[in-house]
Amino acid sequence: MSPTARDDMPVRRIDRILAFMSVGLLVLSVGCFFAVLISRPAGVTDYSAGIWPTVILLPSFGLPLAxxxxxxxxxMSFVRRARANKGR
Structure with missing residues (x-):
């Protein structure tokens, strides 16, 4: 019987954290993008006050970072898998 990939490579905590961070940042950035798209026809005229500067700039930095x-x-996954295969 051959071991499965799940038995060979347990998911590390850092992999899980980075994956959830990237998904969370992606969802937040896309949400901010749509908020800006919806706010313009809705009549928001003052984008320099409140949270709007952050909402406008977040997709510019959040999407590339995600x-x-x-x-x-x-x-990291490919390197770990290559090291595991080399050790066999």
Whole structure:
């Protein structure tokens, strides 16, 4: 019987944290993007006050950062898998 991939590679805490951070940041950024799209026809005219500057800028930084976090999780997984296969 051959061991399954789940038995070989347990999910580490850092992988889980990075994955959830990337998904959370992605959802938050997309939500802010849609909030800006909806607010313009709704008549919001003052984007310089309150939380609007953050809502407007968050997708600019959040989406690329979420993409980088996903790439980091993938690279870490590939490196760990390669090390596990090399040890056999």
């Amino acid at each position: 993409f980088v976090l996903i790439i980091v999780v993938l690279v």
